[in-house]
Amino acid sequence: MPEIAGYRLRRVINHGGMSTVYLGEQIGLAREVAIKVMLPLALSDEVSRRRFENEVRTIARLEHPNVVVIHEVGRTREGLPYYAMPYLARGHLGQRDLSKDEPRAISIMETLLSALDYAHARGVVHRDVKAENVLFDDAERPLLADFGIALRRGFGPRVTAAGLAVGSTAYMAPEQARGEDVDGRADLYSLGVLGWEMLTGRLPFEAADALSMAVMHAQDPIPKLPQHLRHWQRFMNRALAKQPGQRFQDAAEMTEALADVQRSGFVHSLKRLMPRRNRLRQWAVPLWAGVAVAAVAVVAIGFGLSSAQDDEFFRVERAAAAPASAVTSPVAGDPTDAMLAPLPEAPLQRSLEEARRYIRLGKLTAPADGNAYNSLLTAWHADSTSPDVRAGVTELTRALGDQLAAAVRERNDQRAREHMLNATTLAQQTGSADSPAMRALREQAVAALQARIELDGKRNDREDAQRSAALAAELDLPKATSARLIAQAKAIGGLRAGETVAVGSLTQDNSRITVALSPRPVSRAEYARFASASNRSPALCRERASLLRVLAPRNWESPGFKQGDGEPVVCVSQADAEAYAQWYSQQTGRRYxxxxxxxxxxxxxxxxxxxxxxxxxxxxxxxxxxxxxxxxRSRQAQRPLAAARGYDDVGFRLVRER
Incomplete structure (x- = not known):
């Protein structure tokens, strides 16, 4: 046993990966206490030990009836930090089965939310909310223990420490498992997991090891609750959202939603207690007959009282010469007004409408403050079983597929990766990873890569073709498809070094530059992708003094004669051509x-x-x-032209530096 001045340690209560908890007696006050002694591996140097002690003192100032207080902070004779707290002999939440006691589970969640709200308002995040850290006092009040201690220095040691890994990751928010900075919303996620466990008797995600558990929390869709707990599904979808922005934003908001669950649970219970439809029909006639008799009796009594006494209850004042409009307009405060008023728009429908509008505007995942992705996830968390929500997921997936294919064709590989990541994340969160829409998205990506490699083949550019084929693996396309595209790229002949030596091109040190010359001019279709991506205005075409240009202005889109998409683009200025080369270099990562x-x-x-x-x-x-x-138009081998204007007999090619 460690030696601690002023305490007598009796036995070990619990072992953990970062600490050991002992039952002891505080000699001066003759009271039982639990003493938590940190292990050497948890605090490896003197600086971290002092930081730990300062943090414990900060948390010791939390004064809430449902937070376990800290009596004292100090060090053992061996120099290990410890803190003493009340000994709560009635055990922890993990030792109790509340799966058949929904009111008690709700009460405990409300209590813990109150404690978390208090702590979060003071800048303290627990970061280890789990069943073992909810203790009970002699009055059966739940108290939150280990407030901010175990994960104060990050979650890393807990993932690798024996005995605590699974216990922590079972409740851990996805961002916490990734090692990112966390705030109070991570605690609310953990409380959602704890609520699920109380209601069902098991965790929402179960795995054999800590890493698998963390991956499930980060990627797997939220499971469905049993039928008798379906009134909790919306609450849990929000509480266990993968992204912090999609969860309850604070404890007060989660508490309000918990009250809504209580109300819906009451209605759910009433529905379960109602007689079946055929039994209701048997009682319908006599029931309504009884109601009618009772109503007549009440009216008769009322009128009798009215005649016997000067009672105004049933008296109607007659207005003199009431206007005609008053006859037809409803009486102020008439209950029918409320009945005929339009129903307020449901949050689910509002989020769906926002998602559809953003899809029409092309705002799929950006900007951050308004996009289809976030709106649709909000709707999904509200009701993941709604057919309209599923249809919205399909619509957004198709739109992402269109933008993904466009990015591949335009050689904007980074944008293509972002679209695939967003589509994959959406599919994982909504359980649609193998949906027809996702399969169609992958097929679109394959078709766009296939066309791109074929274009590289026409250019005889093996290196660009291989870069195109490599993108298939980065987009997580099927391995067989990736292997086929790589083989196709390797089969391209490529540019020979002897054919690409640039005569007379010298660097500053007089060494030769080896360049690859494009086998043909840039086409209209290729230039159109650049113009669309850059929003570049077309240059005016032909000579300044041309009367035809004044009467019928020309540009690369309408040079004055018919052209196909594969023909060389003309009517582009030299400045346009330089801008295209710079844009194409950015798309491909090569210098053109x-x-x-x-x-x-x-x-x-x-x-x-x-x-x-x-x-x-x-x-x-x-x-x-x-x-x-x-x-x-000209027989000159070389001629100077204004760089800012286009000409209908001038196109451009590119060279690629090796």
Whole structure:
């Protein structure tokens, strides 16, 4: 036994991964106490020990009738911190079965919420609410113990410490299991788990080890309660929400929702006690007959009293010359007014309408203060069994699939990963991971990657194709699909080094730059994706003095002649071409730019309509840039053109630096 001045230790009450609790006697006051002595592994150095003692003193100032008080803080003769508290001999909540005593479970939750509300208002978060930390005094009052002690230094030691791992992770909020900063909403999550355990006699998530338990809390959908507890489902969906923002935001809000559950539970009990429909029919006629007789009797008595006494109860004052409108309008305070008034809009329907509106606006997961994802999860927590909510999940999943496919086509890989993560998280939280909508989303992603690799193949660009194929694994697509796309990418011929040496391109140290020249000009479809993503306004096309340009302005979308999506884009300025190269570099993670005059010597002739190509090189000054190659408008091998305007005979290619 440890030696503690002023105390006599008798026996061990409990062992934990961070501490041992002893039954002892405080000699000076002759009272029984429980003494918690921290183990050396929990507090590895003197600084952490002093911090622990300061935190315990802070918590010792909590004065609430349902918080276990701390009598004294000190150190054993061996230098280990301890604190003494009352010895509560009636055990803890985990030793009691309340699955058939719903009122008692509600009462305990209300009491614990009061204690948590008090502590949270003073900046103290418990971080270890569980059955073993709810103790009972001689009056059978529940008291919350270990307030903020065990997890003050983070949850890490508890996950690895023997004997306490499963006990803690069984109640642990997802953000706490991930090691993130937590606030009072983590305590409310744990209390939700504790409430589930009291009502059902078991935990909502059960696993063989701590890690599996933590993963279930973070990813698995909230289970369904038994039929006799279905009036608790909405409450639990909110209490056990994966994201803190979707939970009750404070103890007062959770207490109010608990009162709603009590009311709904009362109605639920009445429904269970009501006779069956056929029995009700047997009693309907005599019951209504009895009611009618009683009503006649009451009216007769009332009128009798009215005639015998000067009673105003049944007297109606007649208004002189009442206006016609008064005859038809309802009397103020008439109960029918309330009956005919429109019902208030239910929170579930409001959240669903918000979700649908955000989907129409394209606000699927952003901005944070208004998006379809958050609104739909709010509706799901309100009633996860609603067919309308399920339809909303399907609609949002389809919208995420469309945006995912668009991001893949535009080579915005980071955005594609975000869309897949959001869709996967939504599916996990709503239990729809294998729904038709999620399968369709994956098929969309595969089709977009397939088209992208085929385009890389037309460019003879093996490296970009392999990057495209690698994205399949990052999007967690089926392994067989990923392997097929990788094989397809490897089969592309690739650009040969001997074909891509840029003659005359030198770095500052006079070394050669090796670049890969694109085999064809940038197409209209490719430029359209850039213009849409960047919202870039089209440059005006043709010469400034052109009368035709004044009468019928031209740009890359309408150059004055028909073009297909796969044909070279024209009527783009040199500045547009430079902006496209910069955007494409960001999308692919590679460095693309316009070619120099020296590199342009390696450009092949453009098939079909003869076009010039924009270069990086300046003309007479850098307000002008060179266009290389003869076109259907000009026979010059190179000509300076205004860099800010487009021309219907000038397109552009890119080079990629190796």
């Amino acid at each position: 730019r316009l070619p120099t005059a020296a590199e342009a010597e390696n450009l092949n002739d453009t098939p079909g309509r003869a076009l010039s190509m924009w270069l990086r090189d300046c003309g007479r000054d850098c307000q002008q840039r060179q266009a290389s190659g003869a076109s259907w």
